[in-house]
Amino acid sequence: MRRTGTTRRGALTATGAIAMGAVLAGCGSGGDDESAGRKGSARADARTAADRSSAETSLRVKARGVSTSLYAQYEHVVQAHPATAAGLTPFGTPFAPTSRPWAPATRSASSGPGPAPVAAAAVRELAAAERRAAASHTEALMKAPPELARLLASVAAAASAHAYLLTELAKETKA
Amino acid sequence: MSDDGTLEAAQAALAAEHATVYGYGVAGARVAADRRTEATAAYHAHRARRDALVRTVRDLGGEPVAAGPAYALPFAVPDAASAVRLAAVLEDRVADVYSDLVRAAEGPLRRSAADALREAAVRAVRWRGSGVPFPGLAERAADGSRTDGTGDRDKATAGRSEAQAGTAH
Numbered sequence: 001m002r003r004t005g006t007t008r009r010g011a012l013t014a015t016g017a018i019a020m021g022a023v024l025a026g027c028g029s030g031g032d033d034e035s036a037g038r039k040g041s042a043r044a045d046a047r048t049a050a051d052r053s054s055a056e057t058s059l060r061v062k063a064r065g066v067s068t069s070l071y072a073q074y075e076h077v078v079q080a081h082p083a084t085a086a087g088l089t090p091f092g093t094p095f096a097p098t099s100r101p102w103a104p105a106t107r108s109a110s111s112g113p114g115p116a117p118v119a120a121a122a123v124r125e126l127a128a129a130e131r132r133a134a135a136s137h138t139e140a141l142m143k144a145p146p147e148l149a150r151l152l153a154s155v156a157a158a159a160s161a162h163a164y165l166l167t168e169l170a171k172e173t174k175a
Numbered sequence: 176m177s178d179d180g181t182l183e184a185a186q187a188a189l190a191a192e193h194a195t196v197y198g199y200g201v202a203g204a205r206v207a208a209d210r211r212t213e214a215t216a217a218y219h220a221h222r223a224r225r226d227a228l229v230r231t232v233r234d235l236g237g238e239p240v241a242a243g244p245a246y247a248l249p250f251a252v253p254d255a256a257s258a259v260r261l262a263a264v265l266e267d268r269v270a271d272v273y274s275d276l277v278r279a280a281e282g283p284l285r286r287s288a289a290d291a292l293r294e295a296a297v298r299a300v301r302w303r304g305s306g307v308p309f310p311g312l313a314e315r316a317a318d319g320s321r322t323d324g325t326g327d328r329d330k331a332t333a334g335r336s337e338a339q340a341g342t343a344h
Contacts (some may be wrong), residue, residue: 138289141277150278150312153289157270157296157310164297165306 056148059140063152066133070159073129081119087169088123120173127166134159182235184272184279188288189232191272192225193242198265201248205258214262217298221269224291231284259302266299267310274311 078085137156141149199221203214232239252261273295276288296310309315 134293138286138293141289142282142286146278149285149289150274153277153292154274154309154312154315156289157293158306158308160293161296161300161306161310164300 059144066136070133077122081122084119120170123166123170127163130159130163180279182237184276185231186240188272188276189228190240191269194246195221195265195269197246202258202262207255263299263302266295270295270311271313
């Protein structure tokens with residue numbers, strides 16, 4: 001497509017998934033339920049707050065599971081198709097093969113036989129996984145307390161954006 | 176969340192959509208021909224969101240905030256490249272207010288705010304060619320992943336414009 005270079009540069013996909021996992025893990029212990037129940041601290045309130053908090057925790061655990069499995073899928077694709085690594089992680093770290101220096105996107109684009117169509121299919125599969133993640137987070141946010149809902153909405157939005165980038169990347173990969 | 180909080184967030188989203196529609200009037204006039212369709216589609220999408228928010232605010236018992244006569248642009252938009260940057264910034268800003276509306280609302284309104292946030296994030300990525308880890312969460316964008324002065328979003332909702340063109344209404 002028209003934005004050949006930008007798409008590759010842009011797919012910061014997996015880094016997003018990692019950051020998200022960290023965020024969901026970081027505040028998993030009911031740290032932000034100040035939105036509800038704190039002031040009226042009668043025993044009944046405490047009980048409902050506890051229920052609420054456990055519901056929230058399970059939403060977080062589920063969301064974290066979604067992002068973890070997404071991350072594993074990225075890893076799997078990069079291992080199976082090393083040529084996709086440059087597009088999937090422009091800024092390096094997570095999927096860099098440990099034995100090799102990071103190949104800049106420009107070089108990987110011009111050298112070698114180029115990614116096989118099967119790599120394009122793998123990238124498309126990742127796009128589908130991101131779309132499913134977005135749907136799952138969107139469903140979860142409807143049941144979440146306010147702050148978590150806001151976070152999940154952002155994470156869902158990032159997943160949709162990643163799905164778009166990956167779809168573009170798959171087109172390039174094929175070409 | 177109180178109804179007042181919901182109304183306030185809905186008003187903020189409406190104000191941001193007013194500014195975005197205005198901004199797309201400017202950006203749309205400057206983007207290269209091959210991206211004009213995209214700009215027009217985005218413009219119409221934001222108009223539709225704006226109109227929906229007008230109804231939402233009324234339903235919540237509020238008086239919908241009116242569009243300003245003009246809005247300050249975050250930077251000069253003399254050419255196609257800056258028009259694309261502007262479009263991306265507009266989407267970032269509108270994403271910020273929708274995340275707040277998600278927090279403040281429940282039920283269908285929360286859902287539609289989340290959908291609007293997703294759409295804004297996808298459009299931002301289309302314009303910019305890259306994404307941010309947490310669309311709509313300005314407090315998590317402090318890593319410099321967002322440029323173009325998106326930090327101070329109130330610029331988009333106040334002030335007179337030095338904009339040369341762009342009557343978006």
